[in-house]
Amino acid sequence: MTSPRITIEIPEHLSKPVGTPGPRLLEIERSKASFSSDELKTYLHGHEHLERIKRILPILQNEPAFDKSRLHYMSRTEKFAAGLAKEKRLAQLLIELEWDQADHNLAESLLDWPAAFGLHKSMFTKTLAEQSNEEQLKLFYEPAKRFEIIGCYAQTELGHGSNVQGLETTATYQPESQTFVLQSPGLTSMKWWIGGLGRSADHAVVMAQLHTPDGKNGSLVKRGPYPFVVPLRDLKTRELLPGRTIMDIGPKAGYAMTDNGAMLLDKVEIPHINFLARWAKVDPSTGRFEKPANAKLSYGTMTYIRANIVQEARMVLARSATIAIRYCSVRRQFADRDAPVLDGNKPAETQVINYQLVQARIFPPLVQAFACHYTGKEMFRLYAENQTAMAEGDFSRLADVHASSSGLKSLCTIMASGAIEECRRACGGHGYSLAGGLASFGADYLPQVTWEGDSYMLTQQLGRYLFKTFRTLLADRDAPMSSENRTRDYILAYISNPEAKASAKYVGDLADPSFFIDAFGHRAAYLTATALKKRDVERRTWNSLLIDIYRCSVAHSQFVLVYNFAQAILHDKELKAQPALHRIMTTCFELFACHTMDAEAAEFLSSGYLSPKQHELLRNRVHALLAELRPQAVPLVDSFGIPDFVLNSALGRFDGDVYPNLVKFAQGEPLNQTRWNVDINDPELQVGPEEGAVKSRL
Amino acid sequence: MTSPRITIEIPEHLSKPVGTPGPRLLEIERSKASFSSDELKTYLHGHEHLERIKRILPILQNEPAFDKSRLHYMSRTEKFAAGLAKEKRLAQLLIELEWDQADHNLAESLLDWPAAFGLHKSMFTKTLAEQSNEEQLKLFYEPAKRFEIIGCYAQTELGHGSNVQGLETTATYQPESQTFVLQSPGLTSMKWWIGGLGRSADHAVVMAQLHTPDGKNGSLVKRGPYPFVVPLRDLKTRELLPGRTIMDIGPKAGYAMTDNGAMLLDKVEIPHINFLARWAKVDPSTGRFEKPANAKLSYGTMTYIRANIVQEARMVLARSATIAIRYCSVRRQFADRDAPVLDGNKPAETQVINYQLVQARIFPPLVQAFACHYTGKEMFRLYAENQTAMAEGDFSRLADVHASSSGLKSLCTIMASGAIEECRRACGGHGYSLAGGLASFGADYLPQVTWEGDSYMLTQQLGRYLFKTFRTLLADRDAPMSSENRTRDYILAYISNPEAKASAKYVGDLADPSFFIDAFGHRAAYLTATALKKRDVERRTWNSLLIDIYRCSVAHSQFVLVYNFAQAILHDKELKAQPALHRIMTTCFELFACHTMDAEAAEFLSSGYLSPKQHELLRNRVHALLAELRPQAVPLVDSFGIPDFVLNSALGRFDGDVYPNLVKFAQGEPLNQTRWNVDINDPELQVGPEEGAVKSRL
Structure with a gap:
């Protein structure tokens, strides 16, 4: 398009948002932190990784070929060209700067821009x-x-x-x-x-x-x-x-x-x-x-790819929560008579994040991100341990690691794609604009649910393993297995006491992480036992059990997430040495565990493990935890440290300056350079030959 | 773009799909129908509406301005121009052909093409x-x-x-x-x-x-x-x-x-x-x-708009199910030793629709479509009745109709947008292509969840009404209300017997539609009673009850869907006069009721209404119903009668000729007219100056 660009100027005296501006609102949020976001960031990512970001991010940000600001306005062919230009420049940098694999991976993840050379690399x-x-x-x-x-x-x-x-x-x-x-x-x-x-x-x-x-x-x-x-x-x-x-x-x-x-x-x-x-x-x-x-070695690679998918799900959840939590702290709708005074004034409208129903939708992704953090870490540890063992001819860990990685790939991709959409909706109308950053991000993430093993059908792999392990332990409780095998632990606990009941009497009892390890283990074992009975006793076909098997896979994978998160709360020395961090992570764990258990309550109730009264305790605890987490929400998402360069969102910007940036996005729309003829009896579509590139007649 | 189009030809001898072709597979599916799709279509839509389609569809199909085949390849500005051309031509037709409002509405819904004049009209x-x-x-x-x-x-x-x-x-x-x-x-x-x-x-x-x-x-x-x-x-x-x-x-x-x-x-x-x-x-x-x-009159309009949204949700569900069910009948993956013989041969791979886990994802939208059909119809009846009453100064129906319409707007839009995505995923990789018809359809449907009252926050309107009605009846069981008020009925039943238990002992007991009316009514009342206690006894703030209120709204709205569907099964004379139709609609009702109850089982279990053993009955019944519905799935979606012109999907076409049409879609991609330079040291992006329109350098 060579026509002169018509810039639409905003009159200066109308260019300011009315009421407390976004940056001030986020400043107030940050002042309420009960812990240091920077310390939590270091705990989560490690010093080395943060240093790497400091080194690589400025290079990317200063590179014209990596400027994304016009991408949403482009046609497919223009986008492809921009993607190819980015690929060429990145390839040059890889060679010029002699980046190692970790540098390269980081650059790809900061660019977050799949293009022509993706599969090549x-x-x-x-x-x-x-x-x-x-x-x-x-x-x-x-x-x-x-x-x-x-x-x-x-x-x-x-x-x-x-x-x-x-x-x-x-x-x-x-x-x-x-x-x-x-x-x-x-x-x-x-x-x-x-x-x-x-x-x-x-x-x-x-x-x-x-x-x-x-x-x-x-x-x-x-x-x-x-x-x-x-x-x-x-x-x-x-x-x-x-x-x-x-x-x-x-x-x-x-x-x-x-x-x-x-x-x-x-x-x-x-x-x-x-x-x-x-x-x-x-x-x-x-x-x-x-x-x-031996073809078994290739299972190791699959495990590695799936561990990566879990780690990626962590950042998907974190990114969705970051955008939704920041924007819902800036956005205000409807008056709340009980709302606190802000900067000495009673606000006309309350911050949307104060609504319980908004919290119930955007806080779960936040705590799920932490759950995926710990399990992703653990999967890489298990992968490495298993690779070493296999190199020495010891294949005893392989089945459990591979099966769990299949179930986790399924659960985490479905959870993460659901979270993007939930957070997008929680942003109201503006979540639908590409300026919001969640709609296009969601569209790009969706293939994860389908590729590397369809997240629904894939659960059969974990199902087969759970059936096999259950059968083995039913026949011989001392059957030899790796000592690190938690699946064995919960199945054995179930076999010894299938009629076990949850012990919680008071809300305070829900503060014990072991309560949730036991409960999620019992449920996974109960579902496996129920499905296995249909298979082995009732002789039902495999196909007629696919729904049951899917549920077993979800239950086992949630057990793994709860288990690894609980281990960190109970035993992570680095975390426990920093009381403020330990305190907030404990709250996040509790919300994760209680929310997940409540969302899946039917199975806990149906097995008789949880009583209706305990379920009521649990639901009330979820509501209390949402309120408890509310003032820490913005500091928590800050600790993920996702740069604005990655968020690419007018709603989720670190500075909270939402509305002027939505307007800036509108100003860039190429359609604004054109003028149209709406006379239904005149076949000419555009007014004036000098403007715009599209010349078509009815 | 003025460059000559490079057409990519498929070698003739490679142009046929291997194995039983899609058209033959759908022909076999249709031969298994236990009822006439055409008769069901007439029952659902009415003769008059079908005649209207016969009159209007050909006009639209033959109009060059309404050709959508190139839309997915266009830039935003090109799309806008195409949309404007469509609007102008449609406006001309409206005037030339003197279409009435029903004709116009039908034309808009068949075109399914929101564009520049949408809000004008x-x-x-x-x-x-x-x-x-x-x-x-x-x-x-x-x-x-x-x-x-x-x-x-x-x-x-x-x-x-x-x-x-x-x-x-x-x-x-x-x-x-x-x-x-x-x-x-x-x-x-x-x-x-x-x-x-x-x-x-x-x-x-x-x-x-x-x-x-x-x-x-x-x-x-x-x-x-x-x-x-x-x-x-x-x-x-x-x-x-x-x-x-x-x-x-x-x-x-x-x-x-x-x-x-x-x-x-x-x-x-x-x-x-x-x-x-x-x-x-x-x-x-x-x-x-x-x-x-009196401002109350405007609530009537809102009710009308929301009734329209429920009716639209029906077609969204129907369209999603149509595409997924037809494509999953054509697509085959993995061998199934138990698979039936097809055309005398054992197929190498089984139809994807035979997998229970696929059925569990694509059959619920199918039966939800029928549920929305009956409730949409009923809402229009109530709207008309209420308008007449209000004109006579009788406002007694308004509160119930308006409150229910709010809850149903919320439930149906969330259900329908979820169904599009679930069906898209069930189409596997090809669901991600715009040729599939679900990805872009889903993106266009999403605003429904947000506008006309955000589907989450809106539930407060129904919540307020449920609280008020419960309080009124608690104070006086004979308080005057419209005799048509089902909310009163279920609240009164609950007040007389809050400890009621479900009576089902055998799977056969689930065949009684009244079982589900009672169960869903009891649950809605139980949730309202529980939330109301927090509000009136514990004096909790309104904001701290938003999650509970949301659940009350979902429960009431599901009660309405179950109730209206059950009424049709029990009392619809036209349906009962056609045994084959009544039989299949009964199966659809049962799946809808059982599936919904199973999906929400936690609340039925938590109230003590449903026992764990009954829940097990219910789950097994869902699995049995999926298998029962399997051979009727294609005939059922045929009965919605959604023209290919509307589906705009290579996957969901009536004729099942999926693969050649995916290839045709690829052949139309403008990017295929360009040739690219991938040499990372050469800043030129395209090869040869004669091809393509994008000319950019690194």
């Missing part, structure tokens, strides 16, 4: 690193790390989202030419959703069903899905190579800057070296297939 | 019609109906979403000049979110605080918010008139084609006639203010 190079032999590392991995080739990871097909074994694309080995021929058998086998494939990638790791000619009399044998490196485009001209039909799949709910692509392969021949051969092998001259060794 | 003309005196009808209303002026309705302000009494904009009467002066006192009073204001409207109905000079010694008196007609732009040049600062507020989560706008008014003078004076009056020469008569 993750799955493409990761797969090359893990599945290549020495020669392939030189040939593919090293150029990829230097961005000399740009790749993508082509697994999903149009008709096959989750079922890798069901992939249709084939790769058939021909010993004569020492080549593999890749073939899409039909439309449903079209590679689909592949990030970076649509426009940017010149290479792909393609997952295809390997067929080798080493059956009886040289007949073809299907060997299952394996990874192949397939060149897609001419590196210079960017022309597609023959036999490849490739396109971007079109607009999505979010991820506008990523060119998720589709691809059909028709008789595409690639040399023998392009089959990634670190684990499985195909003999070049005979085509004889050699199976990979 | 609704709130602007409606307010003019209802609030104008005779002279004003001629001056404003009639030109508006002929689209000679285009208006908007300017109530909400930047700092005042819900609180109309708190509006800051003032309108001060000056008897000397016989004019009102409109003034925005500061930034928070900026009119905001106003649909059509940003670019299209040349007039606004502005809600402003009226000040009249008829106080002591001629001092100004504040009279509260009233509507004023304010001209905004020159009708020909579209230039803003002096004193108006107006702009579009920028991009939102949805509603890209509507120019929601912002406006500051600085010393804007309008003549006396521009104060809408049907009810309240200002004497031209003295400025003496005359109050409007």
